[in-house]
Amino acid sequence: xxxxxxxxxxxxxxxxxxxxxxxxxxxxxxxxxxxxxxxxxxxxxxxxxxxxxxxxxxxxxxxxxxxxxxxxxxxxxxxxxxxxxxxxxxxxxxxxxxxxxxxxxxxxxxxxxxxxxxxxxxxxxxxxxxxxxxxxxxxxxxxxxxxxxxxxxxxxxxxxxxxxxxxxxxxxxxxxxxxxxxxxxxxxxxxxxxxxxxxxxxxxxxxxxxxxxxxxxxxxxxxxxxxxxxxxxxxxxxxxxxxxxxxxxxxxxxxxxxxxxxxxxxxxxxxxxxxxxxxxxxxxxxxxxxxxxxxxxxxxxxxxxxxxxxxxxxxxxxxxxxxxxxxxxxxxxxxxxxxxxxxxxxxxxxxxxxxxxxxxxxxxxxxxxx
Amino acid sequence: xxxxxxxxxxxxxxxxxxxxxxxxxxxxxxxxxxxxxxxxxxxxxxxxxxxxxxxxxxxxxxxxxxxxxxxxxxxxxxxxxxxxxxxxxxxxxxxxxxxxxxxxxxxxxxxxxxxxxxxxxxxxxxxxxxxxxxxxxxxxxxxxxxxxxxxxxxxxxxxxxxxxxxxxxxxxxxxxxxxxxxxxxxxxxxxxxxxxxxxxxxxxxxxxxxxxxxxxxxxxxxxxxxxxxxxxxxxxxxxxxxxxxxxxxxxxxxxxxxxxxxxxxxxxxxxxxxxxxxxxxxxxxxxxxxxxxxxxxxxxxxxxxxxxxxxxxxxxxxxxxxxxxxxxxxxxxxxxxxxxxxxxxxxxxxxxxxxxxxxxxxxxxxxxxx
Numbered sequence: 001x002x003x004x005x006x007x008x009x010x011x012x013x014x015x016x017x018x019x020x021x022x023x024x025x026x027x028x029x030x031x032x033x034x035x036x037x038x039x040x041x042x043x044x045x046x047x048x049x050x051x052x053x054x055x056x057x058x059x060x061x062x063x064x065x066x067x068x069x070x071x072x073x074x075x076x077x078x079x080x081x082x083x084x085x086x087x088x089x090x091x092x093x094x095x096x097x098x099x100x101x102x103x104x105x106x107x108x109x110x111x112x113x114x115x116x117x118x119x120x121x122x123x124x125x126x127x128x129x130x131x132x133x134x135x136x137x138x139x140x141x142x143x144x145x146x147x148x149x150x151x152x153x154x155x156x157x158x159x160x161x162x163x164x165x166x167x168x169x170x171x172x173x174x175x176x177x178x179x180x181x182x183x184x185x186x187x188x189x190x191x192x193x194x195x196x197x198x199x200x201x202x203x204x205x206x207x208x209x210x211x212x213x214x215x216x217x218x219x220x221x222x223x224x225x226x227x228x229x230x231x232x233x234x235x236x237x238x239x240x241x242x243x244x245x246x247x248x249x250x251x252x253x254x255x256x257x258x259x260x261x262x263x264x265x266x267x268x269x270x271x272x273x274x275x276x277x278x279x280x281x282x283x284x285x286x287x288x289x290x291x292x293x294x295x296x297x298x299x300x301x302x303x304x305x306x307x308x309x310x311x312x313x314x315x316x317x318x319x320x321x322x323x324x325x326x327x328x329x330x331x332x333x334x335x336x337x338x339x340x341x342x343x344x345x346x347x348x349x350x351x352x353x354x355x356x357x358x359x360x361x362x363x364x365x366x367x368x369x370x
Numbered sequence: 371x372x373x374x375x376x377x378x379x380x381x382x383x384x385x386x387x388x389x390x391x392x393x394x395x396x397x398x399x400x401x402x403x404x405x406x407x408x409x410x411x412x413x414x415x416x417x418x419x420x421x422x423x424x425x426x427x428x429x430x431x432x433x434x435x436x437x438x439x440x441x442x443x444x445x446x447x448x449x450x451x452x453x454x455x456x457x458x459x460x461x462x463x464x465x466x467x468x469x470x471x472x473x474x475x476x477x478x479x480x481x482x483x484x485x486x487x488x489x490x491x492x493x494x495x496x497x498x499x500x501x502x503x504x505x506x507x508x509x510x511x512x513x514x515x516x517x518x519x520x521x522x523x524x525x526x527x528x529x530x531x532x533x534x535x536x537x538x539x540x541x542x543x544x545x546x547x548x549x550x551x552x553x554x555x556x557x558x559x560x561x562x563x564x565x566x567x568x569x570x571x572x573x574x575x576x577x578x579x580x581x582x583x584x585x586x587x588x589x590x591x592x593x594x595x596x597x598x599x600x601x602x603x604x605x606x607x608x609x610x611x612x613x614x615x616x617x618x619x620x621x622x623x624x625x626x627x628x629x630x631x632x633x634x635x636x637x638x639x640x641x642x643x644x645x646x647x648x649x650x651x652x653x654x655x656x657x658x659x660x661x662x663x664x665x666x667x668x669x670x671x672x673x674x675x676x677x678x679x680x681x682x683x684x685x686x687x688x689x690x691x692x693x694x695x696x697x698x699x700x701x702x703x704x705x706x707x708x709x710x711x712x713x714x715x716x717x718x719x720x721x722x723x724x725x726x727x728x729x730x731x732x733x734x735x736x737x738x739x740x
Contacts (some may be wrong), residue, residue: 035598038423046461049410051489052481059540067537068577071546071667074539074553075739082478089414096394106511108452112421119421140511141476143575146535149519153529162523165516167437169444170429178443183444202424202450205513207438228405297441355651 025209037116038246045122046089054080056109056221065154066147068352079213082107086121087130095256095362096130096229102238102264104168106140107133109237112341114199118327120342120351127355132225132232137217138208147169148211161222162210170201176295177339178288189336191344198214198339204322209239219243223250230364233358235259238339242267242299242318245278252277257362259354260285262303262339266310272320279322282361283355285310290336303339313362323361377727383585407486415492416459425598426507426591435524436517449583451591452477452511456491457500463734465626466500468592472608472634474538477503477509479607483713486571487567490712490721502595502602506610507587508578517654518581529688533581540571546667547709548660557660558617561714572708579609589613593620602734603728605629608709612637615648623646625733630655632673633708636680638701642690649692652731653679654724656697658707658714673709697723 013342057080062254064073084107091257101109110133121131135142152261168176171183179185184189186194209216226232234244242265248255256282260266266285270278279319287310291303301309312324316326329337329350337344344350380529427450434443454477469491471479480503481489491501505512521527538546541553549564550556556564579586592613604614604625611633618625628651630636638657640648657680661673671679680696687694699720701708706716714720 035423038419038421039456040419045420047415047417048410050415051408052478053405053408053482053486054569057568057572059568060570062537062539067539068534070669071538071542074541074728075571076537076539076574077568077571082572084481087410108422108511111454112423115421122420135511141478141505141575146576147535149532150524150534151577153532153534155529159522159525159529162519164520164523165436166440168441169432169437169446171444172441186469198427198429198447199424201429201445201447202427202452204446205511206516207723277626299440308521336691 004318009106016280038112039116039118040097041118044366046090047086047125047271048089049087050085052082054082055134055225056217058217062147065156066150068150077135077218078143078145078345081134081137081144081225082135083132083225085130085132086125088125088128089129093367094128094130096232096360097124097232097360098132098134098225098229098232099220100134100222100234100236100240102240103135104166105211106135106203108140108203109340110342111348113193114196114203115193116196119126120161120347122197123348124201124355129233129355131360132229134218134221134225138219139205139309140210144208152163154326156352163208165206166210167204167206170197172296173197173201175293176297178290178293179338181293182238186324187256188335189289191288191336191343191346192340193343193345200343215282219246220250221238222247223254226254227251228256231256233257233362235257235261236263237261237342238264241265245270248281250272252280257281257358258283259357260310262287263342264306265282265312266313268308268309268312270313270316275322277317279317279320279324281322283314283317283322283324284327284357285314285324286341286350286354287329288333288339289330289335290338325357325361327357333352374665379693387442387517407481409488411488415442415496415605417456417495418459418461419457420455422452422454424452425504425595426450428587432517435526436520438516440522447513447598448513450512450585451504451507451588452596453502453504453521454499455500455502457476457497458495458498461498461500463737464498464500465728465735466502466602467734468502468504468595468599468602468604470588470592470606470610470613472506472621473508473579474536474574476505476573476575478510478573478709480712481716483563484573487717489695490717492631493718494725499603499725499728504588504595507591508582509575510598514578516575522557529624530579533578535576535578536580537574537576537722542666543567543571543643545663547666548658549708550592551663557706558631560708561706561716562572562708562710563713563715570713577620583740585616587608589616590620592617592622597621598625599628599659600624603627603732605631606633607631607712608634608662610678611635613716618651619644622650627651627693627728628653629727630680632711634676636676638679638682640683645686645690645692649687651692653684653687653692653694655684655694656711656720656724656733658701658709658711659705660708661701673730695729695731
């Protein structure tokens with residue numbers, strides 16, 4: 001299924017030279033991916049359907065200042081969730097997989113990797129699963145509520161009314177995402193394509209998580225999406241690693257399986273009743289390697305702490321009769337995986353384990369249903 | 371090529387009922403699209419490649435406050451442009467088409483329409499053209515520079531340092547996008563699927579145009595994209611309607627054809643030298659109907675004014691030996707098209723005219739090249 005490394009548009013030999021010529025125009029230009037680095041798979045992708053839509057959203061009335069003063073006051077829609085989807089020609093009852101990205105990122109996380117390889121979105125489609133990749137509410141193509149910023153600008157509310165926009169600097173990404181102990185210094189066995197780390201940096205967008213309403217509208221949107229799909233596997237990553245759990249609690253019947261990829265939290269605060277509900281759903285938790293790397297973010301738990309919290313959650317779920325499992329690649333001799341495991345060089349090896357788990361533990365739709 | 375109206379995942383009969391049950395949970399929930407309204411084409415889409423990447427970007431150093439105070443100060447990347455692409459299995463030398471969206475919108479403009487029909491992105495691919503759909507720098511998956519907002523919040527710079535975020539309220543969209551004279555009152559012949567106007571509202575995101583560096587980094591990114599593609603047709607819409615002109619001036623050899631869809635401006639300020647350059651490139655300008663609708667935005671020109679400015683530009687280009695043309699649907703008896711012409715009910719009829727123009731005026735790559 002994996003293809004040769006050629007450009008999507010079969011570039012002539014002169015492409016790289018042209019590209020470099022463009023890119024050195026400014027010292028400040030970030031390290032750039034050439035389009036020639038984008039892989040073309042060996043076989044075509046055959047889709048029954050693809051496109052995008054929104055889930056949820058709230059129609060609110062805002063003042064002329066709040067909408068930016070160009071047009072009149074009136075109604076806008078906020079807190080909708082953008083979802084891009086691809087449905088393979090041959091799904092054969094395989095369940096849709098909803099892939100949710102982490103902090104300061106968007107649905108791009110699951111698309112083409114920083115070094116130009118096929119993303120998990122396409123790979124899961126090629127393995128027969130419809131894939132739905134949202135942008136979390138408040139980010140990317142889902143937009144956010146701009147009213148407070150325009151009110152601060154107008155002086156009608158204090159500057160502290162607006163929450164901080166969160167970004168991770170490259171200096172925090174390298175240890176926190178466990179490419180290596182510090183920026184530019186990779187673990188010898190790292191699976192992350194560190195020469196393309198500059199392309200990962202471009203995937204980052206400002207994150208308004210601290211200014212979102214609670215509960216985060218993304219949770220309801222994920223549950224509603226799974227409900228409309230009449231059952232789906234919910235996959236979260238990092239910040240959204242716990243979202244599949246929280247969405248499943250809103251409609252456990254629609255959450256047919258949960259995959260928590262490097263979850264930022266496995267809460268110890270779920271009640272016995274919530275644990276009993278979550279114990280009805282197959283759950284897989286996936287972590288990478290080098291979890292003892294000091295993250296440089298002392299206000300947050302270490303990745304080893306998070307791993308152990310997830311083991312504790314698995315213990316509670318198992319005690320309640322649940323089917324929760326840990327996929328710990330180092331324990332299987334697979335070393336060097338990072339926090340961005342879906343972009344690591346061995347990302348299809350990791351995906352294959354998840355796909356096998358879905359096949360064996362979650363299964364397909366019954367014959368005769370969709 | 372158009373298919374039956376069934377859901378992408380072949381919903382069981384109970385889907386609509388389930389969906390309505392979810393959606394009436396709150397009075398504030400926006401009018402919602404059911405997933406069952408998404409069309410599945412009659413034939414599969416066969417792609418040689420698909421994915422996404424970034425063009426451009428600037429690596430800058432920011433303070434701990436500027437990056438949101440969770441992590442340490444350091445370097446982040448800003449002003450990169452996200453691009454999603456699809457390459458058809460059979461391109462046969464047809465040129466790539468780069469589709470750029472308008473104000474307060476994202477690349478979603480070209481994807482599935484608000485009422486669930488195939489977007490122009492897929493249609494152009496099905497007609498053999500590779501399609502590249504970016505999010506303008508400063509919006510959507512391209513992100514923006516959050517530093518000034520965090521500095522305002524910290525009190526280190528005045529509140530007025532942050533530019534306003536622009537949104538269009540539904541009350542300004544209806545007359546300005548010419549669905550009808552006011553919200554909820556559609557022209558009898560409107561081609562816009564007004565019953566799905568609430569879904570268009572969800573496509574809107576806050577627009578940081580007033581806070582962008584000048585020249586807008588999107589222009590260089592579009593030119594660099596066309597250069598890396600070794601030639602492309604550049605298509606802009608509304609706010610970005612003039613972007614193909616400005617990008618072509620940066621590298622006219624790479625801009626093989628320009629399509630200006632309902633451009634917000636056809637500047638009269640291009641120099642004779644610039645006009646001579648633009649006269650080397652085939653240009654098509656497309657407008658919809660009802661251009662005399664009062665927009666309710668008195669600080670901006672009317673759409674009839676913009677149409678006439680574009681006719682004047684065509685006159686200058688023609689006098690300089692250029693090949694610029696106006697596609698004015700009402701003059702061909704096609705009535706009721708809106709500003710969101712790529713989403714109108716007759717959007718494929720409009721697309722067919724543009725595709726024919728590309729075929730006849732721009733042509734394909736010479737045989738033996740890509």
